[in-house]
Amino acid sequence: MTMKLTRRLMLGAAMAMGLAGAASAAFPERQITLVIPFAAGGSTDVVGRIVAERMGKALGQQIVVQNVGGAGGSLGAQQVAKADADGYTILMGTVATHALNPLILKQKPYDPVADFAPVSLLVLVPNVLAVNPELPVNSVQELIDLAKKEDLSFASSGNGTPLHLSGALFNSMAGTEIAHIPYKGSGPALTDVLGNQVPIIFDNLPSASGHITSGKLKALGVTTKERAPSFPDVPAIAETLPGYETYSWNALFAPAGTPPEAIAALNKAALEAMADPEVAKRMGEFSATIVASSPDDLGKHVATEMAKWEPVVKAANVSLD
Amino acid sequence: MDLLNNLALGFSVASSLANMAFCLIGVILGTLIGVLPGIGATATIAMLLPITFQLEPVSSLIMLAGIYYGAQYGGSTTAILINMPGESSSAVTAIDGYQMARKGRAGTALATAAIGSFFAGTVATFLVAIFAPPLTTIALKFGAAEYFSLMVMGLVMSVALAHGSVLKALAMVVLGLLLGLVGTDIYTGAPRFTLGITQYADGLNFVALAVGVFGIAEILRNLEDEHDREVMTKNINRLFPTREELRQMVGPVLRGTAVGSVLGILPGGGAILASFASYTVEKKISKHPEEFGKGALAGVAGPESANNAGAQTSFIPLLTLGIPANPVMALMIGAMIIQGIVPGPNVVTEQPALFWGIIASMWIGNLMLVVLNLPLIGLWVKLLTVPYYILFPIIMAMCSIGVYSVASNTFDLYAVAFFGLLGYLMSKLRCEPAPLLLGFVLGPLLEENLRRAMILSRGDPTTFITRPISATLLLLTAAVLVLVFLPQIRKRRDEVFTESDA
Numbered sequence: 001m002t003m004k005l006t007r008r009l010m011l012g013a014a015m016a017m018g019l020a021g022a023a024s025a026a027f028p029e030r031q032i033t034l035v036i037p038f039a040a041g042g043s044t045d046v047v048g049r050i051v052a053e054r055m056g057k058a059l060g061q062q063i064v065v066q067n068v069g070g071a072g073g074s075l076g077a078q079q080v081a082k083a084d085a086d087g088y089t090i091l092m093g094t095v096a097t098h099a100l101n102p103l104i105l106k107q108k109p110y111d112p113v114a115d116f117a118p119v120s121l122l123v124l125v126p127n128v129l130a131v132n133p134e135l136p137v138n139s140v141q142e143l144i145d146l147a148k149k150e151d152l153s154f155a156s157s158g159n160g161t162p163l164h165l166s167g168a169l170f171n172s173m174a175g176t177e178i179a180h181i182p183y184k185g186s187g188p189a190l191t192d193v194l195g196n197q198v199p200i201i202f203d204n205l206p207s208a209s210g211h212i213t214s215g216k217l218k219a220l221g222v223t224t225k226e227r228a229p230s231f232p233d234v235p236a237i238a239e240t241l242p243g244y245e246t247y248s249w250n251a252l253f254a255p256a257g258t259p260p261e262a263i264a265a266l267n268k269a270a271l272e273a274m275a276d277p278e279v280a281k282r283m284g285e286f287s288a289t290i291v292a293s294s295p296d297d298l299g300k301h302v303a304t305e306m307a308k309w310e311p312v313v314k315a316a317n318v319s320l321d
Numbered sequence: 322m323d324l325l326n327n328l329a330l331g332f333s334v335a336s337s338l339a340n341m342a343f344c345l346i347g348v349i350l351g352t353l354i355g356v357l358p359g360i361g362a363t364a365t366i367a368m369l370l371p372i373t374f375q376l377e378p379v380s381s382l383i384m385l386a387g388i389y390y391g392a393q394y395g396g397s398t399t400a401i402l403i404n405m406p407g408e409s410s411s412a413v414t415a416i417d418g419y420q421m422a423r424k425g426r427a428g429t430a431l432a433t434a435a436i437g438s439f440f441a442g443t444v445a446t447f448l449v450a451i452f453a454p455p456l457t458t459i460a461l462k463f464g465a466a467e468y469f470s471l472m473v474m475g476l477v478m479s480v481a482l483a484h485g486s487v488l489k490a491l492a493m494v495v496l497g498l499l500l501g502l503v504g505t506d507i508y509t510g511a512p513r514f515t516l517g518i519t520q521y522a523d524g525l526n527f528v529a530l531a532v533g534v535f536g537i538a539e540i541l542r543n544l545e546d547e548h549d550r551e552v553m554t555k556n557i558n559r560l561f562p563t564r565e566e567l568r569q570m571v572g573p574v575l576r577g578t579a580v581g582s583v584l585g586i587l588p589g590g591g592a593i594l595a596s597f598a599s600y601t602v603e604k605k606i607s608k609h610p611e612e613f614g615k616g617a618l619a620g621v622a623g624p625e626s627a628n629n630a631g632a633q634t635s636f637i638p639l640l641t642l643g644i645p646a647n648p649v650m651a652l653m654i655g656a657m658i659i660q661g662i663v664p665g666p667n668v669v670t671e672q673p674a675l676f677w678g679i680i681a682s683m684w685i686g687n688l689m690l691v692v693l694n695l696p697l698i699g700l701w702v703k704l705l706t707v708p709y710y711i712l713f714p715i716i717m718a719m720c721s722i723g724v725y726s727v728a729s730n731t732f733d734l735y736a737v738a739f740f741g742l743l744g745y746l747m748s749k750l751r752c753e754p755a756p757l758l759l760g761f762v763l764g765p766l767l768e769e770n771l772r773r774a775m776i777l778s779r780g781d782p783t784t785f786i787t788r789p790i791s792a793t794l795l796l797l798t799a800a801v802l803v804l805v806f807l808p809q810i811r812k813r814r815d816e817v818f819t820e821s822d823a
Contacts, residue, residue: 039651042651042655043658045655046655046658049370066729067729068729068730069523070519070520070522070523070730071505071519071520071522071523074519074522075519075520075522075730078519104510107519109519151779153776153777158507159505159507159508159509159510160510179776179777179779181773181776181777182507182508183507184507184769185651187651187654191460191461191638192464192465194461195460195461195462195463195464196461197464197465197777198777206658210668286658
């Protein structure tokens with residue numbers, strides 16, 4: 001047993017030292033699996049599939065998308081955290097898997113920093129505060145004033161999601177008490193706001209954009225620091241509540257311990273994919289802003305995000321077992 | 322005139338050679354995955370999604386839609402032949418369809434399902450074309466309170482699904498409700514009955530439960546007795562229904578189509594109710610309610626029409642609002658976004674060729690399904706003559722692959738094993754699995770909407786009776802209860818419910 005282990009270790013060491021140069025040229029030798037920690041069809045899935053296809057071309061190997069949904073993204077993230085650290089299993093991480101869930105969950109299924117090697121922050125996706133047109137408000141300020149007089153409710157895609165917390169941050173900064181109504185995903189939440197069962201929604205901009213353009217929803221503000229390029233007429237909430245900023249993001253992660261050569265190759269492919277005009281066009285239609293960062297910058301981004309959300313999570317008093 | 326122009330545009334798009342081919346591929350694939358137990362449309366569409374990158378948007382959506390309604394079609398085949406429903410809608414078909422198959426009437430049951438589905442599909446397609454926008458307005462009037470009342474009505478009706486003792490049916494509904502609670506409470510985030518297993522945080526998988534309590538339990542029951550393997554029924558009568566049987570079909574098919582079309586447009590569980598509701602209606606108005614559960618033709622014709630009509634009309638909220646009524650629709654939205662189409666109310670005006678093309682393709686697809694399936698019935702029925710030592714392992718393997726492919730979750734397979742044993746135990750105790758499934762599906766919706774309505778009304782329960790639609794539904798429910806408990810009607814009902822309790 002010991003013999004075998006030692007032999008394997010030595011082999012591994014030899015591979016790492018002697019073949020390092022060759023390995024960087026050789027990676028990837030076979031197909032790569034990209035785990036998307038949400039069900040197919042959602043915004044993370046769409047971003048992931050577009051990027052996976054283009055990155056596969058850059059790497060000369062197919063990238064197979066595997067949807068491992070469940071527990072708000074934790075199951076998929078956990079699977080990649082435990083996968084072989086060889087660069088052949090990577091994760092499409094999000095603000096949920098790498099900032100919110102680790103703060104919210106009492107039992108930590110994985111450590112967002114120690115268990116992962118960052119690859120690249122791909123895109124930022126704005127959220128939007130929108131209301132049913134029958135609600136008699138036209139700006140964030142008018143909404144705040146109304147909320148102080150009347151009992152209002154806002155819909156979100158679920159408890160502990162970035163959208164719920166965007167609402168919670170709004171309540172705490174504006175001094176309002178708009179009640180939170182969680183749904184099982186954006187779709188049913190949107191339905192009830194379109195039907196004016198619930199007057200207010202925090203949603204991903206991509207999922208709400210069709211309804212905003214058609215006038216079925218009135219967008220009061222985007223959650224990013226600045227206005228979204230796809231909706232220049234919609235103000236940022238920060239124009240009324242200075243310092244207000246939330247957004248969803250998608251980033252690639254590999255398991256901790258993945259050889260630097262593999263990380264470098266993946267990062268290079270990711271940057272190449274994001275620079276492709278066709279990909280840029282798709283992301284633009286999707287209201288997503290391309291970042292395409294270095295691995296180090298993604299590491300810093302995760303730390304910043306966790307620091308930013310910690311007080312919000314505490315103030316909103318969300319915790320899941 | 323507009324409608325005719327629109328439909329003409331739609332048919333010109335849908336009848337192009339390429340689109341006809343994709344429609345055909347879609348319905349064949351759909352039928353195949355529907356026939357393979359356990360493999361559902363959701364998993365297949367998810368797997369095919371990347372391929373659709375390369376296609377024209379309208380072709381890819383036509384193909385994906387074909388898979389969806391093709392699977393609805395194929396799913397009833399396994400429900401009838403081997404008591405293995407792949408989706409909630411075919412669970413109802415299994416009740417009487419499988420009994421018909423056991424009596425050698427598998428061909429008739431399959432033909433009934435195919436004809437009923439085609440008729441319902443045709444009607445519902447035209448409903449989609451004519452009424453899509455106004456029907457959407459009705460769907461949007463359904464808020465939490467209305468859904469709660471609808472679910473209450475569904476649960477009350479569910480007791481009628483039982484053909485054994487009412488007490489046992491109630492017990493099964495309650496067990497189903499409890500199983501439906503497994504998972505994370507969406508309001509507080511508290512895990513319930515998950516045994517600390519993260520993999521059950523999103524609840525138990527419906528397919529795992531259905532495959533377990535229906536299919537695996539049936540296999541266990543068949544293996545128990547060497548001389549009584551009903552799956553291998555060899556005395557198959559003629560394949561096509563007689564004139565008399567066709568006549569019996571008309572009423573149930575018409576009613577099923579109506580029920581399914583109406584419930585299908587409600588996003589959030591409406592379509593699930595369709596086949597259950599139709600079965601209840603047929604049993605209530607039948608002159609021979611005692612035949613239900615023993616192979617009643619109406620028990621196949623009604624629910625099959627209802628589920629196909631519901632499958633078509635559930636495209637209404639998708640196409641007019643961009644809102645998915647079920648997981649398959651959510652995938653279709655993903656496919657649209659990948660193609661650069663922003664789903665929403667603008668699709669009809671901005672992409673008329675796409676919108677009307679899909680609608681026209683639905684009808685073409687339904688026609689293809691009937692043409693494909695009627696001649697295939699003979700082949701499907703022959704499957705029953707495959708020896709059990711070949712058939713059973715194949716069924717088990719397909720089920721496992723299918724259940725696993727839904728979410729790549731091994732714990733779903735443990736759930737299949739567990740529910741297989743539970744289903745076997747239930748069949749020993751003469752408890753019906755259908756009310757359990759209904760409780761499982763409706764329970765979480767009932768709770769979710771009850772609590773949502775209460776939060777919205779700030780804790781005021783009168784919200785359920787001050788909102789007109791909700792009040793009407795509750796009144797209807799009360800009326801059903803009163804009917805059930807009126808003494809003279811009760812006598813008749815007792816005959817209905819206890820006949821198989823011997």
